[in-house]
Amino acid sequence: MQRVISPVNIEERAKLDLRAGDTIRVWQKIAEKGKVRLQAFEGLVLAKKHGREAGATFTVRRVASGVGVEKIFPLYSPIIDKIEVLKRSKVRRAKLYHIREKAAKEVSHQMRNIRMAKDVEVEETVEAK
Secondary structure, eight states, X not given: OOOOOOSSOHHHHHTTOOOTTOEEEEEEEEEETTEEEEEEEEEEEEEEESTTSTTOEEEEEEEETTEEEEEXXXXXXXXXXXXXXXXXXXXXXXXXXXXXXXXXXXXXHHHHHHHHHHHHXXXXXXXXX
């Protein structure tokens, strides 16, 4: 007789083999007004901590409306309905925390380009008058 202690299929989650650099979609159960719905959080795995033990977690980062959002999910959480691995990327680091700074630099470069373009437009309109 097998007793079920956790509503999560632990063997299935351990076999996922999540790694830093994977693009994944995490389906999360959200309770609203007595109903439970599923919400997807899709992004890049920055880090996986504590291996496959009970307290294992993974960090997922995505950019939503121009703002970087990170969530830390427990691997064996019953709130997670399923985890889909969409893409595997070859990375040279175990933790990809440097992507935070890389994204910030990229945004500042884009802002600089926009500012330069506006200055050029203003000069052109002044010359036209």
